[in-house]
Amino acid sequence: MTKYRQGFVSNSSSSSFVCDVCGYRISGWDMSLSEAEMVECENGHELCEEHLLKPLKEQGQMILKRLCEGEKISQNELNDFIKENHIDIDHLTFEDFNFISNELGYGDFRCHIPECLCPLCNFEELSDSDTMLYLQKEYNIPENEVFEEIKKINPRRKKLRDNEYNEYVLRKINSNITQILKEVEDRFDGSYKKFREYIR
Numbered sequence: 001m002t003k004y005r006q007g008f009v010s011n012s013s014s015s016s017f018v019c020d021v022c023g024y025r026i027s028g029w030d031m032s033l034s035e036a037e038m039v040e041c042e043n044g045h046e047l048c049e050e051h052l053l054k055p056l057k058e059q060g061q062m063i064l065k066r067l068c069e070g071e072k073i074s075q076n077e078l079n080d081f082i083k084e085n086h087i088d089i090d091h092l093t094f095e096d097f098n099f100i101s102n103e104l105g106y107g108d109f110r111c112h113i114p115e116c117l118c119p120l121c122n123f124e125e126l127s128d129s130d131t132m133l134y135l136q137k138e139y140n141i142p143e144n145e146v147f148e149e150i151k152k153i154n155p156r157r158k159k160l161r162d163n164e165y166n167e168y169v170l171r172k173i174n175s176n177i178t179q180i181l182k183e184v185e186d187r188f189d190g191s192y193k194k195f196r197e198y199i200r
């Protein structure tokens with residue numbers, strides 16, 4: 001999640017972004033998602049642009065259709081717009097959606113990526129924080145127990161990281177992230193929204 005903190009420079013704030021897929025972290029004064037080359041999906045995942053899934057032809061059409069539902073433009077007008085701008089309707093890309101969304105006045109597409117393009121919403125990946133919430137709910141292993149173990153190795157540690165918790169619990173239950181991913185996808189019928197409701 002994005003965290004904003006008011007700094008000593010007036011009207012400026014420090015933004016930081018953390019990728020829920022690879023853990024990449026970037027921060028800067030007044031940095032936007034676009035400058036960070038990151039995106040946010042409709043379910044609140046924050047991730048690097050490069051992890052987005054390529055839309056299938058029908059998905060591309062569906063995303064375009066949804067853009068029209070804002071009633072700023074009719075389907076016919078949109079078709080003309082696509083022709084005029086030489087956009088390849090059969091191979092729509094993230095850049096195309098971004099361009100269309102900005103040109104039509106819907107703002108930056110990257111701030112509300114549909115779930116069909118998000119690898120986390122499609123259970124191709126599981127974020128550390130979602131994994132942690134799920135494991136906590138299923139196995140009830142207290143964070144303290146794990147943190148004590150971590151501190152035995154490094155007594156200076158102040159905070160337990162999500163991935164450390166996950167690694168510890170997975171070892172203890174003799175499982176791994178691939179198994180958990182499969183289990184979660186089956187259990188919630190491939191619906192990220194159902195999964196999210198369960199863990200939050």
Ligand SMILES: [Zn+2]
Pocket residue numbers: 019020021022023024047048051
């Ligand atoms: Zn990333």
Ligand SMILES: [Zn+2]
Pocket residue numbers: 041042043044045115118119120121
């Ligand atoms: Zn997502």
